[in-house]
Amino acid sequence: MRVGKGCERCRHRHIRCTIPPGAPACAPCTRLGRACHLDPRFQFKAVHHVYQKEKGTTARFDFNWGEDQVWVDVSSKLVTFVLEADGSSEGGEFELSRHTSLTPPYLPHINQSAECAGGFENRPTMHSPLQISRSPRISTSDSPFSSQSDKRSTISYREASLMRCFIQKIAPWADICDPQSHFSTIVPQRALQVPMILKALMALAARHDAILTGNSDLEASSYHGECLELLIPVLDQPENAYNENLLVTVVILRICEELENNTDEKFHLLGSNRLINLMSRSASSDGLAEAVSWQFLRQAIYASVVQYQPLQLNLENYQCSTMFQRTDDAAVANMIIFHCAQIIQHCRDGPGALVDISTWRHSAKSIEDWHQSMPTTWQPLRYQAPNIAVDRPFPEIWMMSAPAVVGMQYYHAACIFLSLSDPHSQPNNDYELTRSRRMTERTIATHLVIVIGLSWSNESVQNAYFMACHLLHRFGYCLRHTSEQQGALRFLGRVEKVLGWRTSWIKQELEQQWTELAQLDLVRH
Incomplete structure (x- = not known):
């Protein structure tokens, strides 16, 4: 028998929920040995008032709970609230005395508008008024922060x-x-609306x-x-159908590739020229797209x-960015x-290549x-x-x-590449060539x-x-x-250790380079 809405677990896993005839649980839950929480076949409708007509006159009777109203008579001495998750108690028990008044304020918050509209399809099954069942999925309906509209998060724990x-x-x-911190604010919000971004973010x-934990990468894959x-x-x-959601997705996937930098295939970096050009054009569009383009x-x-x-x-597209109109850090x-x-x-x-002198000077x-125009606040x-x-x-x-820390790093990186391509240091003989190389290496080391x-x-x-890390890999020698x-x-x-950025392979390469160079520098006796 196919269940109309499926049990709680099957809805969470987005799989078909089927109950064999006479079985107390659905087939998937039975196979996994898990508790099966089926919605009741009946639905409750909240009744707040009734109208009664007597002798031609219609009167309205409101059902209001008084402050001293006893919700249910308890015969035992203690009442235990069991907070359930996956059918097992998590130790969240609260004992109340027999004479404690259990009034509606102590009940879970119920979204009245949702129930009147047809209501319990996404709510956990309440086995008794004294059991509060916690759903494995995040729901805002039982929270004091919930709104009147039934808008719930659809992501798992x-x-x-x-x-x-x-x-x-x-x-x-x-x-x-990015002073607006778009990746910390807008991107997560967008992920809840755009599945493509959500999957990239999750990966x-x-x-x-x-x-960081040393676990399998299967989930990310x-x-x-x-x-x-x-x-x-x-x-x-x-x-013309591309939008900023596509740009956000590609950039996030690119960061994911960079985390595997020793085997980086650069699939999401290279892409198509159309997308790359669109990235640069977005630099002048302000907002999220501009932040993505700079990343x-x-x-x-x-x-x-x-x-x-x-x-x-x-790069000409970046010159139209709002960044060139501001003076903040x-x-x-x-x-x-x-x-x-x-x-x-x-x-x-690369090194040794001829660079146009006028371009280099510019x-x-x-x-x-x-x-020279750097703010005084950038002084250490x-x-x-x-x-x-x-x-x-x-x-x-x-x-x-x-931003000052990162900006100064890019300044010294720029100085390194200027030194590598300096057209004024072209040697005239072998000695000058050797001297020029050593001077360049010393300059690079200073900036590094x-x-x-x-x-x-x-x-x-x-x-x-x-x-x-990037400069150490390139110029650590x-x-x-x-x-x-x-x-x-x-x-x-x-x-x-701190960042989760794999660097062991860089360490191995540098150790090999330093050992080889040290051996070459040994003086023969």
């Missing part, structure tokens, strides 16, 4: 936990240069949780697959730095991020102008230079704001040490860990002193 993980731990990474949070089933048909539509720019910089991928974004940080992207795009051919001037509250003699390889730099110091000194700014190398390894270990 696990999904709610993953949502909270995203809001508290992951979204601040993307909101680092990201589940993968992050699996990394399942959510990822469900998201792709919704995403692919959207990508097949014409470009995508940082993701593109990451791929260029770590994986030598060319920047395909049309977030806007100032986004400006240097933009300049850093420009330099990386110009130097994308980029260098942009960086210097930004540095405290600065202590590194001292290798006492095993303090990185400087101590206390900054006043989170500062970037790591900014991360160490401002531990609450978790986004600052990323650029330090430039750190030649043992104290700097060991400090870098300790830093990478902390990043994986």
Whole structure:
């Protein structure tokens, strides 16, 4: 026999609920050995008043509970409230004396409008007036915060936990240069309305949780697959049908890919050129789409730095962003991020490649102008230079704001790429070539040490860990002193422990590079 609305568990799992003839429970619950909570075949309708006609006159009688009204006569000495979940008591018992008055205020809140409209299909079964059954799904109807309309959350307890993980731990990474914190506020709200975003968010949070706890990644892979089933048909539509929901989904999936950075396939980074161009055009659209586009720019910089991928974004679209019209810390940080992207795009051919002198000078001037116009509030509250003699390889730099920490990191990253592509340092002979390379490595090491110091000194700014990791992977070989190398390894270990960003593979590569370079530097006797 097919149940019309299904038991509570089958509705939660979105599966067919079938009851064999004469069976007390449905087939799925019987197979799993779980309690089956079936809705009653009858429905109660709340009656607040009646009309009675007598001798041609109609009178209304209201049913109101008095403050001293006894709801039910209790013959035993004690009454025990059992808070049930999945058919078992969780120890939430409250004993009341026999003479305690049980009046309606002590009953679960009942949404009267929902019941009058036909009402109990989504409510847990109440086996007796003295049992409060807790549903495994989140429902606002039994909460003092519930509204008169029957609007309930449709996510499970696990999904709610993953949502909270995203809001508290992951979204601040993307909101680092966004004063409105769109990823912490708007994106979770949008996820409850757009299944594609919800699946992407669940996949990201589940993968992050699996990394931190050392558990299987199966849950994240399942959510990822469900998201792709919704995403692919959207990508097949014409470009004019694309919207910010698509952009949010792709960016979240890209973060999910980055968490597996040692095996990063970059599927959601590369995508189609249509989507990439749409990302950059959204930079001037304000609101959520603009915030997403700036996050995508940082993701593109990451791929260029770590994986030598060319920047395909049309950076001119970012110049129309509202960021260039503001002077707050977030806007100032986004400006240097933009300049850093420009330099990386110009130097994308790698070390030794010829760069147009006028282009290089323009980029260098942009960086210097930004540095000169930097707000005074971006000056460190405290600065202590590194001292290798006492095993303090990185400087101590206390900054006043989170965007200032990240902004200064991108400034030093831009300086590194300017040094790599400096057309004025083209050598005329072999000696000058060797000298130029060593001077460049020393310059890179100086900036890299500062970037790591900014991360160490401002531990609450978790986004600052990323650029330090990216530059260590690319240029960590430039750190030649043992104290700097060991400090870098300790830093990478902390990043994986705190952030869930896999860095073990970076540590292994750096150790191999340092060992090989040390062997090459040995003097033959």
